[in-house]
Amino acid sequence: MGELNYFLGLQIKQTTSRTMIHQQKYVNKLLKRFSMEEAKEISTLIATATKLDLDEIGPDVEQKMYKGMIGSLLYLIPRRPNIVFNVGLFARFQANPKESHLKSIKKIFRYLKGTSDLGLWYPKGSNFNLVGYSDADYAGYMVDKKSITSMAHFL
Numbered sequence: 001m002g003e004l005n006y007f008l009g010l011q012i013k014q015t016t017s018r019t020m021i022h023q024q025k026y027v028n029k030l031l032k033r034f035s036m037e038e039a040k041e042i043s044t045l046i047a048t049a050t051k052l053d054l055d056e057i058g059p060d061v062e063q064k065m066y067k068g069m070i071g072s073l074l075y076l077i078p079r080r081p082n083i084v085f086n087v088g089l090f091a092r093f094q095a096n097p098k099e100s101h102l103k104s105i106k107k108i109f110r111y112l113k114g115t116s117d118l119g120l121w122y123p124k125g126s127n128f129n130l131v132g133y134s135d136a137d138y139a140g141y142m143v144d145k146k147s148i149t150s151m152a153h154f155l
Contacts, residue, residue: 010079014124022119023079027112030072034065034109041114042107045086052089058098066097069105076112079120083108 004012006025013020031037073087086108093101 009075011119013119016124018124019122020119021079021122022117023076024116024119026076027116030076031109031113033072034069034106036106036109036113039106039110039113042110043114045083045108045111046089046104052093052101052104054093054096055098055100058100061097061099061102063094063097066102066105067094069109070094073105073108080112080118082118083111 003014006012009023009026011022011024013022031039070087070091073083074091077084077087090101090105090108
């Protein structure tokens with residue numbers, strides 16, 4: 001059958017010493033789906049001083065589209081742990097998304113556009129389990145001060 005290059009939306013690049021798993025095609029598909037192909041790239045996800053809240057007075061946005069954006073990003077998270085915190089933060093506002101939340105989530109797509117070639121490298125031939133993790137956000141959610149963001153992956 002040959003060398004594995006693509007499986008369930010995952011692109012796989014193999015060398016003699018390591019394997020890379022990434023989703024560049026999936027990122028490009030998302031940018032097209034949400035009409036962000038022409039968006040300007042950014043190099044950072046969110047400023048540390050950014051405070052998102054319920055924004056009860058802001059204009060509403062289409063809930064179905066907002067949930068679609070969140071769901072699409074959730075599929076990407078296992079290969080891009082650097083976006084875990086941001087996606088988790090914006091997922092909290094799915095019940096009543098406002099324009100301010102949509103502008104913020106679009107920043108993730110702009111970041112992904114500029115970093116679509118990033119992925120996870122795994123060493124080959126090792127006899128140990130490879131573990132990666134990302135820790136919590138230290139109660140960064142301003143509405144109820146809960147700390148909920150974490151992730152682990154095993155190979």
